[in-house]
Each structure stands twice: as structure tokens, then as C-alpha cells.
Amino acid sequence: MVLEMAILQVIKGEEVYFEKDFAMASQIIQSISGYISHSLSKCIEAENKYLLLVDWEKLEDHTIGFRTSEAYLEWKKLLHHYYNPFPVVEHYEMILENRK
Structure with missing residues (x-):
């Protein structure tokens, strides 16, 4: 499993609209193969700062499967105009997990 992480800086005053559009965009990302x-x-x-975490089966499910899909164009249209600056997206592999 791969964890995608992005800090999203939303334009001040746009938070309510961003959250509404993100709820719609959630349906888009859920349709992608490899999405967890x-x-x-x-x-x-x-x-105006948000943390986005997405679990993928493998890195390519995000970097190729999602990013080259028609669904990503819809995601982009819904969300990318809210960011300033545009977020850096990073990917992580689990080393250790503890839960109580």
C-alpha cells in the first residue's frame, strides 16, 4: 500500500466552497482502480489549510491510473483553482503502524 499526502492551501474565503466541491470530487477518486x-x-x-491522505494499492494507481484518466480532468476542474500555492504531493510506504 502507498500513502499519498498533500498539504492543500486553499485561497482564504473559499474554504466552504472548496469543502463542498471536495465532497463531489471524492466520488471521482473513489472510482479509480487501485484506490483504497x-x-x-x-x-x-x-x-484555509487542509491535509489530504489517499491510500492506493500501488504508486502507479495514482501517478498513472488516476493522473492520466478522464476522471482526473474532472477532479482538476473541481479543485485546482482553489489552491495557492499549488500543493506538493508526496508518496509514502508504511514502515511501522501502532494503534490502540
Whole structure:
């Protein structure tokens, strides 16, 4: 499994619209082969900052399967105009996990 991580800086004053459009965009990403789950968290200290985490079966499910799909064009249309600056997206592999 691969974890995609992005810090999303949303243009101030656009947070409510972003959250509404993100809910619609969630349906898009869920349709992609290799998608496992995702979460969006809002920063407590900075109201226009969000953390996006997406679990993929493998890296290529995101970098090729999603990013080269028609679905990604819809995702882009819904969300990319909210970001300033555009987010850096990184991918991580699990080394250790503990849960209580």
C-alpha cells in the first residue's frame, strides 16, 4: 500500500466552497482502480489549510491510473483553482503502524 499526502492551501474565503466541491470530487477518486481510501482534515491553526491522505494499492494507481484518466480532468476542474500555492504531493510506504 502507498500513502499519498498533500498539504492543500486553499485561497482564504473559499474554504466552504472548496469543502463542498471536495465532497463531489471524492466520488471521482473513489472510482479509480487501485484506490483504497482517503481523508481530508482541516488544520486547527490555519483555517484555509487542509491535509489530504489517499491510500492506493500501488504508486502507479495514482501517478498513472488516476493522473492520466478522464476522471482526473474532472477532479482538476473541481479543485485546482482553489489552491495557492499549488500543493506538493508526496508518496509514502508504511514502515511501522501502532494503534490502540
